[in-house]
Amino acid sequence: MKKLDIxxxxxxxxxxxxxxxxxxxxxxTRTLSxxxxxxxxxxxxxxxxxxGVGKTTTxxxxxxxxxxxxIIKDDDSNLLPCNNCEQCKSIDIGNNVDVIEIDAAxxxxxxxxxxxxxxxxxxxxxxxxxxxxxxxxxxxxxAAFNALLKTLEEPPSHIIFIMATTEIRKVPITVxxxxxxxxxxxxxxxxxxxxxxxxxxxxxxxxxxxxLELIANxxxxxxxxxxxxxxxxxxxxxxxxxxxxxxxxxGLSGKLEIVTLFLHLIKGDVxxxxxxxxxxxxxxxxxxxxxxxxxxxxHWITTYKIxxxxxxxxxxxxxxxxxxxxxxxxxxxxNLTRIWQMLLKGLDDMNKLSSSIASFDMLIIQITYASxxxxxxxxxxxxxxxxxxxxxxxHVKINEKKYDKxxxxxxxxxxxxxxNKFKPDEKxxxxxxxxxxxxxxxxxxxxxxxxxxxFILRSNLLSNVHIVxxxxxxxxxxxxxxxxxxxxxxxSSFLSDLTGIRWLITLSNEQGQLTIREKINEKALVMRKxxxxxxxxxxxxxxxxxxEIRNIYEMNDSIIANEINESYEVIDEEY
Ligand SMILES: [Zn+2]
Numbered sequence: 001m002k003k004l005d006i007x008x009x010x011x012x013x014x015x016x017x018x019x020x021x022x023x024x025x026x027x028x029t030r031t032l033s034x035x036x037x038x039x040x041x042x043x044x045x046x047x048x049x050x051x052g053v054g055k056t057t058t059x060x061x062x063x064x065x066x067x068x069x070x071i072i073k074d075d076d077s078n079l080l081p082c083n084n085c086e087q088c089k090s091i092d093i094g095n096n097v098d099v100i101e102i103d104a105a106x107x108x109x110x111x112x113x114x115x116x117x118x119x120x121x122x123x124x125x126x127x128x129x130x131x132x133x134x135x136x137x138x139x140x141x142x143a144a145f146n147a148l149l150k151t152l153e154e155p156p157s158h159i160i161f162i163m164a165t166t167e168i169r170k171v172p173i174t175v176x177x178x179x180x181x182x183x184x185x186x187x188x189x190x191x192x193x194x195x196x197x198x199x200x201x202x203x204x205x206x207x208x209x210x211x212l213e214l215i216a217n218x219x220x221x222x223x224x225x226x227x228x229x230x231x232x233x234x235x236x237x238x239x240x241x242x243x244x245x246x247x248x249x250x251g252l253s254g255k256l257e258i259v260t261l262f263l264h265l266i267k268g269d270v271x272x273x274x275x276x277x278x279x280x281x282x283x284x285x286x287x288x289x290x291x292x293x294x295x296x297x298x299h300w301i302t303t304y305k306i307x308x309x310x311x312x313x314x315x316x317x318x319x320x321x322x323x324x325x326x327x328x329x330x331x332x333x334x335n336l337t338r339i340w341q342m343l344l345k346g347l348d349d350m351n352k353l354s355s356s357i358a359s360f361d362m363l364i365i366q367i368t369y370a371s372x373x374x375x376x377x378x379x380x381x382x383x384x385x386x387x388x389x390x391x392x393x394x395h396v397k398i399n400e401k402k403y404d405k406x407x408x409x410x411x412x413x414x415x416x417x418x419x420n421k422f423k424p425d426e427k428x429x430x431x432x433x434x435x436x437x438x439x440x441x442x443x444x445x446x447x448x449x450x451x452x453x454x455f456i457l458r459s460n461l462l463s464n465v466h467i468v469x470x471x472x473x474x475x476x477x478x479x480x481x482x483x484x485x486x487x488x489x490x491x492s493s494f495l496s497d498l499t500g501i502r503w504l505i506t507l508s509n510e511q512g513q514l515t516i517r518e519k520i521n522e523k524a525l526v527m528r529k530x531x532x533x534x535x536x537x538x539x540x541x542x543x544x545x546x547x548e549i550r551n552i553y554e555m556n557d558s559i560i561a562n563e564i565n566e567s568y569e570v571i572d573e574e575y
Contacts, residue, residue, distance in 0.1 A: 011227040014199055015057055017092070020078040022054060022061065023195045023223055024187035032058075032182070033079045036065050042180035043155035046137075048168040049184030052222030055164035058184065059133045062162055063099045064091050067127040087127055098124040098131065105136040110143035117151050120159055129160045137163040138170035145172050152178040186221025189213070195223065196230055200241075205234060207241040214246050217315065251285070252315050258293045259320050259327075265294070265339065265364070266331055268371040277364050287360035291347045298343065301328045302336045335371070342367050373539065437499055440472045442516065448498065457494060460487050466512030474504045478512045527552050 016022045019029040035041060045062065047055045061081070065071060068081035068088050081088050090096035102112070116132060124130040134140075140148070152161065152175065163179065165171055187195070193209070193216045200207050207230075215233065219226035229250075233241050236249055247255075257276055264273035280290050303311050305328050310321065346363035353359050439445050442461065449458035464480040464487070479487065488505055495503040514522065531537050531552055541547050 009228070010199060010203070010231050011224050014227065016054070016061065017064070017083050017088075018078065018080045019061055019065070020074060020076070020080065022058065024191040025054065025058070025184055028058070028182045028184060029078065032062060032065075033077060035180075036062070037073060037077070037079055041066075041160070043159060044152055044161040044179040045163065046168070046171070046176060046179035046181040047162065047164040047184060048181065049166070050186060050222065051166055052224035053184040053186060054223060055166075055184055056133070056135060058182075059135075059162040059164055060091060060099075062160075063096075063131045063133065064088050066129045066131060066160060067091065067096075067098065096127070098127040098129070099133065100131070101133045101135065103135050104139040108139050108141050108144065110141060110147050113140065113144040113147045117147060120151055120156060123158055128158070130158055131160045131162060134161065134163045136165060138165045138167045142172075145175055149174055149178075187219075187223055187226075188221070189216045192216035192219060192221070192223070192226050196226055199227070199230065203234070203239075205230075205239045205241060207233070208243055211241055211243045211246040214243070214250060214252070214315070218250050247317075255293070255316060255320050256323075258290065259297060259323050261290075262294055262297045263323070263327060265367045266327065266335065266371050268368045270365055270368045273364050273368050274361065277360065281357060281360070287356045288347060288350050290360070291343055291350065291363070295340065295343045295347070297324065298336055298340050300324055301331070302333065302340070304328050305331075305333060305336070338370065339367060342370065438472050439495070439499065441470055442467050445495075446516065449494070452494070452498075454490075454494060456484075457487075457490055460484065461491075461516070463515055463517045465515055468508040468510045468512040473499075473501055476506045476508045476510075476512075478508050478510065480515070524552065 019033050022029050045059075047058055049055055064081040064083070064087070065079045068083075069085040070082040072080050072082070074080055083089075083092070087096065091099050094101060100116070102116070120130075122130075148161075149172075151159075155161070161179075163171075168176075168181075193212045196212050196215060197207075197209075200212070211233070215226060215229045218229055233246055233249060237245050257280060261273055261276040261280070264276065277287075277290065281287055300311055300313065300316070301324055303309070304325065310325070313321075316324070342363070346359070346366075349359050349363075350356050437448075439448065442465065446458055446461050449455075449461060460483055464483040466478040466480075468476040468478060470476075488507070492503055492505055495505075513519075528549060531549060537549070541549075
């Protein structure tokens with residue numbers, strides 16, 4: 001207990017006291033050191049960067065470097081405040097009358113700034129400069145910023161403002177333009193590991209490199225967080241820190257269980273998967289965290305499968321990684337993609353619903369169930385081949401009749417594909433354009449209008465003509481109301497020119513057949529309805545989020561089949 005009393009947290013104990021000790025901020029260190037030693041001093045500094053990178057620390061070093069009574073320069077021309085004079089000591093404990101620290105988060109109003117401005121005109125009591133450190137400056141109100149701006153425009157020579165912010169975008173540009181700005185970077189992992197390692201050495205702590213890397217990883221570039229995690233590890237392990245305990249501390253020890261959970265998911269072991277998931281949940285791990293971990297694994301395997309490279313990930317222990325490589329050999333990319341999408345959707349649902357355990361359970365069940373189904377590519381392929389029984393590939397029972405050829409009434413039912421359907425057929429002697437051409441149906445007539453570039457005729461024939469009867473030389477028809485008045489005479493002269501005979505075209509009151517366009521639309525509708533209730537298709541629609549039926553093609557169309565073959569990779573699966 002006594003040891004705890006005198007224990008100073010590492011972040012405070014090792015807080016840098018000069019530019020040289022600032023970790024990982026080389027550019028800033030050099031620029032500031034030079035500027036101050038050459039007396040090229042801005043009256044306002046703006047320090048920006050994420051929390052924990054050392055903004056406040058830097059501000060204090062600047063204050064010390066400006067006011068230290070015995071400042072020296074080292075060989076690398078870094079400024080070194082003595083840290084021993086009255087100025088240095090009082091700044092260090094926040095007790096210097098000329099260095100005023102203000103937390104803008106709790107002093108947002110204009111009155112606080114007015115108070116500062118009132119005092120700006122008084123000279124420093126015992127130092128070279130009067131230094132105002134304003135932390136979280138973006139929190140100031142607009143009025144406060146405006147008041148501050150007036151002072152920044154004409155600062156007295158003895159005044160220095162050092163402002164720090166995590167959100168530079170919220171600082172007015174008028175203020176920014178009067179400051180020398182420094183961006184404090186996140187500390188790179190290498191620098192962090194070295195820093196933690198140096199401190200561990202000084203503290204006589206034994207800690208392996210991998211443990212240091214794990215801590216550096218978790219600190220996400222913040223020195224303060226890194227040191228606080230090292231503090232925790234010391235409190236947890238004493239001066240002999242083991243990798244296992246660090247993993248435990250960082251919540252990474254459940255990784256193998258998550259890998260096992262993933263394995264059960266793809267094998268379709270519902271009960272085992274649920275057991276592990278529940279256990280993790282009971283341990284207090286949020287279900288959304290478990291899903292994210294599963295996504296992490298899914299991403300790792302996918303990347304490995306595509307590139308063949310083992311992505312360096314120190315949060316994975318060696319045995320976990322070996323397991324993942326083994327899994328990757330037995331699962332297709334299509335299935336990985338499907339699992340990813342289900343997890344993504346699950347995570348989204350989890351954030352919307354209050355009862356996360358229920359939706360988490362359902363997600364686990366859904367994924368394990370889906371693992372019994374063939375992946376989308378396999379389904380498409382088996383429909384296309386038409387011979388294999390889908391039920392043999394997966395475990396879905398499907399009425400095979402649905403895939404019989406005779407059911408596929410049209411080659412192509414996409415409504416926009418009228419052009420293809422009525423392409424002139426050169427092999428058909430009936431429509432060959434000659435003096436003695438015989439025309440006895442609407443389709444042939446449409447093809448001929450296209451051949452002759454009679455597009456107005458063609459479009460009216462497609463959309464507006466209900467045929468009552470059609471034979472060579474004689475047509476009885478009903479027209480839609482919006483048909484142009486000259487349509488009959490246009491059609492009549494077109495036919496006469498083509499065939500050399502006068503055609504008898506009569507308008508009928510009978511209903512007649514559907515127009516060609518109506519027929520195509522109806523066929524497409526029937527096809528779509530049939531497709532929509534198809535169990536395979538509805539399964540695909542459900543299991544691939546965002547999927548929809550756009551066009552319907554018959555699968556023995558070789559061009560389309562080839563395209564589908566190219567866009568899917570089908571891998572035989574063991575699981
Ligand atoms: Zn000093």
